[in-house]
Amino acid sequence: MNIVLWIIQSLIAIIFLGIGAFKTFGPKQKLQKISATSITTTRLLGFLELPGAVGIILPFLLNIYPSLTAIAGVCLGIVMGGAIILHLQKKEYKALPLVIRLLILCITISINRY
Numbered sequence: 001m002n003i004v005l006w007i008i009q010s011l012i013a014i015i016f017l018g019i020g021a022f023k024t025f026g027p028k029q030k031l032q033k034i035s036a037t038s039i040t041t042t043r044l045l046g047f048l049e050l051p052g053a054v055g056i057i058l059p060f061l062l063n064i065y066p067s068l069t070a071i072a073g074v075c076l077g078i079v080m081g082g083a084i085i086l087h088l089q090k091k092e093y094k095a096l097p098l099v100i101r102l103l104i105l106c107i108t109i110s111i112n113r114y
Contacts, residue, residue: 001112005112005113008109009057009060009069009109010057011105012056012076012102012105012109013054013056013057014053015102016050016052016056016076017049017050017053019049020045020046020048020049020053021046021050023035023043023045023046023049024046024050025046026046036086036087036092048075048079049079051072052075052076052079053076055068055072055075056069056072056073056076056109057069060113066113067113067114069113070110070111071110073106073107073110074106076102076106077106077107080100080102081103084103
C-alpha cells in the first residue's frame with residue numbers, strides 16, 4: 001500500500017506543480033482563454049497549488065512533520081471541491097471527471113497518511 005500511496009502522491013505533485021506553475025507564470029492571453037475566473041484569482045489559485053504540490057511529498061519523505069502531507073492533501077482537496085463548484089456553475093462538464101478524480105486521490109492520500 002505504501003508504494004501505491006507514493007505513486008499517487010508523485011502523480012498529484014506533478015499535476016499540481018504543472019497546473020500551478022502554468023496558472024502562476026503562464027501568459028495572460030492563454031489564461032484568459034481557459035480560465036473561468038479573473039486572472040488575479042487564477043494566479044492566486046496557481047500560487048496556492050505550488051506549496052500544496054510540494055507539501056504532498058516533502059514532509060512525509062523527509063520525515064519532518066509528516067502530518068503536513070495529510071494537511072496538504074486536505075487543502076488540495078478543498079481546492080478541487082471549489083473547482084467542482086466553479087465548473088458546475090460555468091456548465092463546464094468536460095472538466096468534471098478529472099477534477100473529481102483529483103479530489104478522490106487527494107482524499108485517499110489524506111486518509112492514509114494521517
